[in-house]
Amino acid sequence: MKIQFLNGGLGNQIFQYIFVRYAETHYPGEGWYFDDSYFYVNNVHNGYELEKVFHITPNLLSNYFDRDVWAEIIRLKKQGSSLPQTLLDMGMPVTMLAEADTYTQFNPFSGEIIKSPANQFQPEVLEISRENIYYHGYWINKNWLEGCKKQMISELKFPKLADEKNLRYAEMINKCISVGIHIRRGDFVKLGWSMPAEYYRMSCQEVLNSWPNVRFFVFSDDIVWCQEKAEELGLHLTDGTVYITGNVNGKNYVDLQLLSMCRGIIMSGSCFCYLAALLNEGLQFVVNPFGYEI
Numbered sequence: 352m353k354i355q356f357l358n359g360g361l362g363n364q365i366f367q368y369i370f371v372r373y374a375e376t377h378y379p380g381e382g383w384y385f386d387d388s389y390f391y392v393n394n395v396h397n398g399y400e401l402e403k404v405f406h407i408t409p410n411l412l413s414n415y416f417d418r419d420v421w422a423e424i425i426r427l428k429k430q431g432s433s434l435p436q437t438l439l440d441m442g443m444p445v446t447m448l449a450e451a452d453t454y455t456q457f458n459p460f461s462g463e464i465i466k467s468p469a470n471q472f473q474p475e476v477l478e479i480s481r482e483n484i485y486y487h488g489y490w491i492n493k494n495w496l497e498g499c500k501k502q503m504i505s506e507l508k509f510p511k512l513a514d515e516k517n518l519r520y521a522e523m524i525n526k527c528i529s530v531g532i533h534i535r536r537g538d539f540v541k542l543g544w545s546m547p548a549e550y551y552r553m554s555c556q557e558v559l560n561s562w563p564n565v566r567f568f569v570f571s572d573d574i575v576w577c578q579e580k581a582e583e584l585g586l587h588l589t590d591g592t593v594y595i596t597g598n599v600n601g602k603n604y605v606d607l608q609l610l611s612m613c614r615g616i617i618m619s620g621s622c623f624c625y626l627a628a629l630l631n632e633g634l635q636f637v638v639n640p641f642g643y644e645i
Contacts, residue, residue, distance in 0.1 A: 433458040450467045509604065528565045551586070
């Protein structure tokens with residue numbers, strides 16, 4: 352059995368899903384499952400979203416175990432025992448492949464741990480011979496997607512826009528040289544990962560130097576702050592800057608959908624906008640100082 356950790360917001364969940372689908376495509380016959388226990392004890396972002404947004408049905412461990420067994424796993428998780436540790440304590444041989452050091456926070460484990468560099472495309476991690484492997488990672492690299500892109504484009508289809516406001520946003524984005532600007536605040540501010548206003552101001556000017564007729568579309572988890580800081584951020588440099596609002600309380604995925612329609616993207620360092628760039632089949636230019644492969 353091979354198990355992939357599932358956590359975070361929709362962006363993280365999609366990258367983790369792509370990794371498993373790559374593995375299933377290139378190494379058929381392996382039994383893959385997603386450890387969704389994180390969402391039973393954590394209330395972050397909008398919770399587990401893959402099925403709600405894309406109507407796909409990943410193999411979740413919560414559906415694999417009998418209900419009473421799963422309830423005991425969750426009880427132990429709430430007491431601090433990660434799922435891989437619980438399985439190990441139950442006598443199941445488990446090896447962890449850790450692509451991210453956050454396993455010490457989310458999945459503390461006393462068994463064998465094999466470490467792999469973060470966000471690198473290394474298919475050899477799928478060739479490790481062990482009876483059961485628990486993969487703790489985020490796999491934020493375009494090559495996992497490229498290895499099964501036709502399949503992923505088919506599976507990761509956003510629902511059709513239905514409400515008038517978002518249909519109007521989509522029409523505006525499609526009728527101009529649209530540049531999506533992703534400004535991540537919230538947890539990024541607390542973690543010290545948010546980009547300074549100067550980065551956005553210089554990026555906006557850089558885009559305008561080459562594409563003077565663009566229109567900016569601003570996506571953020573703190574639109575009010577963006578509007579208040581518009582001049583500092585350079586958002587005032589074009590006429591008619593559009594601030595995307597209203598996609599909250601479970602509709603946040605629509606921001607990802609709209610951002611993936613823009614002809615250009617100014618990135619924030621978040622996997623959310625990186626994913627929008629990778630899913631954007633009409634992308635013409637991107638401001639990307641983060642080393643992400645597009």
